Amino acid sequence: MRESPDRQGLSNRPRGQALDKSALSEMRQRVVGLDVKAPVLDGSRRPYVNFDNAATTPAFWDVIETLDLFLSWYASIHRGAGFKSQITTQAYDDAREIIGHFFGADLTSQVVIFGKNSTEAINIAARRIPLASDDVVLLSLMEHHSNDLPWRPQATVVHVEVTPNGQLDQDDLRRKFAQYGRRVKLLAITGASNVSGYVNPIHELAELSHSHGVPILVDAAQLAPHRAIEMRPADDPGHIDYLVASGHKMYAPFGSGVLIGPRAVFAEGAPHFSGGGTVEIVTEDDVHWAAPPERDEAGTPNVVGAVAMAAACRALQEIGMDRLAAHEIELTRHALTGLCQIEGVELYGDDDPEQAGERLGVIPFNIKGLSHYLVAAVLNTEYAIGVRNGCFCAHPYVLRLLDIPDPVAWSWRKQVIGGVRAHLPGLVRISFGCYNTLEEVDWLIHALRRIARGEIAGDYEQDQAMGTFQERTFRPELDQYFKL
Numbered sequence: 273m274r275e276s277p278d279r280q281g282l283s284n285r286p287r288g289q290a291l292d293k294s295a296l297s298e299m300r301q302r303v304v305g306l307d308v309k310a311p312v313l314d315g316s317r318r319p320y321v322n323f324d325n326a327a328t329t330p331a332f333w334d335v336i337e338t339l340d341l342f343l344s345w346y347a348s349i350h351r352g353a354g355f356k357s358q359i360t361t362q363a364y365d366d367a368r369e370i371i372g373h374f375f376g377a378d379l380t381s382q383v384v385i386f387g388k389n390s391t392e393a394i395n396i397a398a399r400r401i402p403l404a405s406d407d408v409v410l411l412s413l414m415e416h417h418s419n420d421l422p423w424r425p426q427a428t429v430v431h432v433e434v435t436p437n438g439q440l441d442q443d444d445l446r447r448k449f450a451q452y453g454r455r456v457k458l459l460a461i462t463g464a465s466n467v468s469g470y471v472n473p474i475h476e477l478a479e480l481s482h483s484h485g486v487p488i489l490v491d492a493a494q495l496a497p498h499r500a501i502e503m504r505p506a507d508d509p510g511h512i513d514y515l516v517a518s519g520h521k522m523y524a525p526f527g528s529g530v531l532i533g534p535r536a537v538f539a540e541g542a543p544h545f546s547g548g549g550t551v552e553i554v555t556e557d558d559v560h561w562a563a564p565p566e567r568d569e570a571g572t573p574n575v576v577g578a579v580a581m582a583a584a585c586r587a588l589q590e591i592g593m594d595r596l597a598a599h600e601i602e603l604t605r606h607a608l609t610g611l612c613q614i615e616g617v618e619l620y621g622d623d624d625p626e627q628a629g630e631r632l633g634v635i636p637f638n639i640k641g642l643s644h645y646l647v648a649a650v651l652n653t654e655y656a657i658g659v660r661n662g663c664f665c666a667h668p669y670v671l672r673l674l675d676i677p678d679p680v681a682w683s684w685r686k687q688v689i690g691g692v693r694a695h696l697p698g699l700v701r702i703s704f705g706c707y708n709t710l711e712e713v714d715w716l717i718h719a720l721r722r723i724a725r726g727e728i729a730g731d732y733e734q735d736q737a738m739g740t741f742q743e744r745t746f747r748p749e750l751d752q753y754f755k756l
């Protein structure tokens with residue numbers, strides 16, 4: 273049985289040293305596309321600053337180099353008789369093992385199932401974990417829609433409250449366990465919020481859940497690229513039963529994600545997607561399903577994506593998750609300190625720079641009196657800073673953070689259904705990757721200071737249906753940058 277490195281402490285807080293300049297530069301050399309410049313309104317080109325890593329990350333060169341070598345040997349997997357098929361099959365099996373170990377899974381009792389992303393992985397889990405409509409699945413109000421909607425048709429979803437500043441309300445979680453008793457069959461919770469960057473104490477939550485005899489699923493889509501995760505052995509009360517993650521958020525954007533869970537659960541019942549690869553034997557009127565993981569991997573799998581994700585896990589391990597986390601905490605502390613000092617900037621969630629170690633570098637904010645759509649457009653058009661704005665596939669949570677009362681929310685919902693998004697409330701979000709720099713954060717702070725003072729150079733118009741703003745004269749030729 274694997275030894276958990278942190279069996280005493282429940283905290284998954286990182287302990288690494290921040291990176292010095294040469295270590296950061298080494299890390300940046302691992303990342304594809306950091307040298308590109310983007311057009312800005314004054315006619316020049318500026319180094320592009322990507323602060324949208326919570327949505328997706330750029331690729332690691334380690335991944336590209338591995339794929340470059342692998343693709344010469346790529347062929348059909350499973351039952352292909354040729355030499356290349358043997359190599360491809362071995363690479364696919366190795367990828368499963370590398371990723372399983374990266375997350376500290378026990379591969380004798382747990383299985384790694386490949387899918388295309390966390391959303392698909394949760395959909396498979398929701399269809400495959402035995403649930404009846406009266407069973408309760410506890411979710412938090414901070415969940416991404418991908419860890420909420422898939423459960424709704426399968427069971428009774430009960431949302432656990434968040435506190436006014438957006439943290440999980442653990443008292444409410446305890447109340448809900450007590451209130452629903454034996455009806456509770458699963459706690460499905462995010463490892464970290466993609467909106468506020470809060471990191472949930474997954475092992476404490478697992479202990480609580482297990483004390484009620486209930487397994488826990490952790491949506492690690494957001495947590496995995498930022499913190500070391502150990503699923504821990506099954507005899508540890510804080511172990512994680514199910515975990516999902518996406519390769520494209522871990523520097524491997526090649527269409528692969530994983531669902532890790534108990535082998536015994538996936539050895540029962542029919543798969544959610546069936547077809548080639550999922551069976552042992554088929555007759556005209558009968559089928560004998562394959563053992564896990566094949567049972568839940570219908571059709572030809574994305575071997576390239578799996579190999580890419582494994583290569584990214586290796587690279588993250590080489591960098592050291594604690595070192596990476598320490599660097600991101602420094603960026604977050606620096607950003608919060610700067611943002612707090614800009615008049616007109618409203619931060620949501622915990623805005624204390626000293627608490628930066630308790631959260632991810634995902635920071636939501638607004639500028640008083642300015643639409644979030646406009647702020648995001650100005651950052652891109654005038655400063656070459658890429659951010660995301662809106663509700664980030666977490667509508668209920670964003671409405672809580674914005675403290676929007678129900679009747680108001682209803683009127684906005686009606687507008688959106690009627691095809692007008694222009695007045696939709698939302699936030700601007702910056703999110704860091706391991707390669708971002710303090711200088712990039714300073715550039716953002718400079719930009720926001722000017723925007724908050726009303727120093728906007730362009731003349732922007734809003735698309736009422738989409739909500740987005742476009743500068744009237746700024747029409748960069750995308751084809752000059754990339755064209756298929």
Ligand SMILES: Cc1ncc(COP(=O)(O)O)c(C=O)c1O
Nearest residue numbers: 389390391416418466493494518
């Ligand atoms: C917390 C969380 N869960 C799930 C998802 C869905 O991930 P994917 O789009 O890779 O399926 C996201 C995506 O942003 C996320 O942030």
